[in-house]
Amino acid sequence: MKTHLYLGAAAAALLLAACDPAADAPAPAPGPQAEEVEANGATHEALADNPLLAEWNTPHGAPPFSQIQPEHFIPAFEAAMETHRAEIEAIASNPEAPTFENTMLAMELAGADLGRIWRVFGNLTSSASNDELDAVQAEMSPRLARHSSAITLNADLFARIDAIHQNVEQLGLTAQQARLVEVTHESFVRSGAQLEGEDRERFAEIRAELAGLYTRFAQNERRDSELWTLPLSSEDLAELPSDIASAARAAGQARELDTPVITLSRSSVEPFLQQSPNRAQREQAWRAFYNRGNNANEFDNNDNIRTILGLRLEMANLLGFETFAHYRAAGTMAGTPDAAIALMEQVWEPARARALEEKADIAALMAEDGVEDDVMGWDWRFYTERVRAERYDLDEDEVRAYLDLENMIAAQFYVAERLFGVRFTERDDIEVYHPDVRVWEMTNAEGEHLGLFYGDYFARQGKRSGAWMSSFRPQNGITGDTPIIINNCNYNKPDEGEPALISFTDATTLFHEFGHGLHGLLSNTEFPSLAGTSVDRDFVEFPAQVYEHWFSQPYILERFALHYETGEPMPAELLERVLEAQNFNEGFSTVEFLNSGFVDMAYHLDTNPSEIDVEAFETEVLTRYGSPQAIPMRHRSTHFLHSFAGEGYAAGYYSYMWAGVLDNDGFDAFIEAGDIFDPETAARLKDVYSSGNTIPAMENFINFRGREPSVEPLLRNRGFIEAEG
Structure with a gap:
């Protein structure tokens, strides 16, 4: 807890x-x-x-x-x-x-x-x-x-x-x-x-x-991430989609460089790995991205990992626990490390089988291109986009043209308004810490103030990687203080005057973080120590992950996925192809996540951490599970902020998968009701967001769903099993 x-x-x-x-x-x-x-x-x-x-x-x-x-x-x-x-x-x-x-x-x-x-x-x-x-x-x-x-x-x-x-x-x-x-x-x-x-x-x-x-x-x-950039020539830019080229120019200008650059922000390097035809440059970018904190320089994190693990083990032993993993699991929904591992293993085999099918598709395309090497990490995203384009006739650049960040922000607010009866109005009279930051006021239907929401969406120097929610003030029932909540993302900032076009994955992340934000904004508890996101670590992701589902609903995309130039909605046939492709590359995504989850748990079950060779440890765990070589951990150890920059997800990275069971099963309640905005179901969901830690997590979920969660919707929605009927 x-x-x-x-x-x-x-x-x-x-x-x-x-x-x-x-x-x-x-x-x-x-x-x-x-x-x-x-x-x-x-x-x-x-x-x-x-x-x-x-x-x-x-x-x-x-x-x-x-x-x-x-x-x-x-x-x-x-x-x-x-x-x-x-x-x-x-x-x-x-x-x-x-x-x-x-x-x-x-x-x-x-x-x-x-x-x-x-x-x-x-x-x-x-x-x-x-x-x-x-x-x-x-x-x-x-x-x-x-x-x-x-x-x-x-x-x-x-x-x-x-x-x-x-x-x-x-x-x-x-x-x-x-x-x-x-x-x-x-x-x-x-x-x-x-x-x-x-x-x-x-x-x-x-x-x-x-x-x-x-x-x-x-x-x-x-700091190690900020040391590296990949300069791009005009010829390199000509081979990239316009939004990636625009972001590279903006990144170079922000660093006062004379050339456009790719940075190690995930929103910069991953699109480059997807779209650049230059295999040598992709390898440079991939290696730099996955070796952050592992470069034998003043910012190397290998010794920090060993020291952290040793101290965590000692602390857990002082409290009477066998390992830090046992300490962390006690009091969560999972209860034990074995239960958390069992959940991951239940998903592992179907995910790995799908990933091997995806790898075979990539290998076939590489052979057509005359590339004789094995499929490597810097090949996967590039050739995956080729497979996607052939199978679903999808061009990522074409899809991005309909996903203007402004419209996606409007979409996240619209869903909250329909589900929970709140309104968001932008405020330009509230101070911010950076010009990119924006502020909205949340009110109820009667216009009464309920909270402030800050959105900080673009990558820059001095900002850590990833996406997250935090607060400047939690809801406090004793004093009547309303919440002040912030979402951070790291999207590429475009050239001046150009729209910020984001990927389908980026838009899903936007909804995810806003789900966390609503968990803070809708909090209605008496005591601040029980407010908002102060819940079990393996429950805190449920409100965020369930909110993602609304983004991919046709009703929302038809209304908000508008072309940035014409304002026309995404054509029905393109929308159909986008939705058909949702489970594409799901094997890679799930294996990549589980790799980090397995390694995270293995670290914290180890009883001799001072002897750990970090890279060898990673390799041993992934080899034990038979992970494809071309799919690394989503977060390599030396930049695994979830696990080593704090204790929120240490021995708890599995909780995203645990919450995946909850969110897929939870959204099914709306599907069963026949309406993604069903008022009765939405009222029960609002109770989840507003109740904080006033009741135990499992009880909270059962109050919403009417029963304990089932893993079947997660396996079905990821395409790992066939839907019944």
Whole structure:
């Protein structure tokens, strides 16, 4: 179960921030004013002038980015930690008998400034970092981890929580109050609260050391990625689709280079691997992409991986678990590593069989081209597009012409409006941290404010790779604070004045992240520690993945897939071919994912991680499962942010597949109802989004679906088994 942060949204969220699209932690409610506290010699006046500690007189309390500078963060963190320590000490030393109000509620109200500062900082270091912010992060991550541990290892505080937990049934608490007690107690136990003596001290040391390592791993991945570009000549550009050429020119200009370039942003390199006929350049790009963090330079992550795995194993052993994988699985829907592995293996054989069929198709085309080599990683995407074009008469460039990012954003909002009765209106009066960022206000049908949504869609230097959701403020039923949610993607920014045309996969990712965003925006819980995405790791992907299904529905594509020049809808015959091709290359996609899932779990089941040779370990696991050589891990170990830049998905990458079972089965509820916007089914789904962690994950799914999930819809929808009838 995800760590819940009364101890500061800051500390454990910092451990999660770089790895998870939805790795967000609820911020505590407002506490005493930080300017009352003096920290590390800072003057009252200096703290009072710090915008991170002042009241934000902005629309809906949005962060005042224009006032915030990197030098504000360390003094603000120090002041806020001091305030939070005093608040926690007051709770722990309270002479009155522990009650829900003087302990649980007081903890929910503590650390407001710390949570608020962390959210601004964490989002900036992920989305718009620089050398100054990197330095602050490197200094503060272990300090925040020690701050966190000092709270979870506070014996007097835990004694109060434990007393309430032991008597919870006699206290007459509401269902949400009782759930908060249960979740808090479990979180403290999993954070070492029951340890004593040297074990307790060692646990705190491990947490601090890991926090620094997670920061280093993420910064290494970003910096190593930014070192590499592939210059393209005018002849190279002429062989590429116009949108890829446009993005390459924009990337070169952004880096103040004299030539267009391909970068290691996934949205840059993958389209190049799909479309470039230059095999030698494809090999260069592929090798650079898959070797991020593995280049024997100052940003190499191999030693970091071994150290992280060793510390995680030691931490799990201190808590009485055989391995870190057992520690992580306890309290999730899966329950055990064996259950998670069994799910992946259930999908593996049909996925591998399909991938081998796909490989044979590619080999045949390569032979026609006179390429005598085996199918390699830099061949797969290029020849897959050739196979796709022949089988479905599909041209990726033709499809992109109908997928203008503006229309896709409108589509994601439209689906939310139809399902949940909310409205999104763009706001240009709210400050942003980069010119690319946009803000929308979410209201209900009566026009009442419900939250703010930030969209940051384009790749750039200083922004980590991938796509994710986070928040600047979670929903808080105690204070009435509405959520401020952000989605990040890394699409190619086109030349000035040109539309941002994205792929079918990119558009699916857009819907996925907005599903996470709605999980935060629609949250309606009493306590922030139970709000939004603060759910089991193998359930948090369900709201995001189920939302993807609406994008591929003909009704949505007919309405929003409009040609960027003519405004005409996608022709019916092209739409039919696009939908027929949805399961194309599904063997590759599933095997690529499962490769990472198997390796992730194997790392965290290993009991001698100090001896691991990272590349040899990967090879051994993939060979054991018979993975085709041309299909690597989706995320190689040295840039596997999910697993090594935090703990959100460590020994938990399988959860995307677990959630795949849930989302395919869940969307079937709408199919069975005969209406993708069926009001009764949508109301039950809204309950899932709004309930956060107020009820256990399986119970939440059963309330929606009426039964436990079935794996059959996932296998059917991926084309691995035939549909019945």
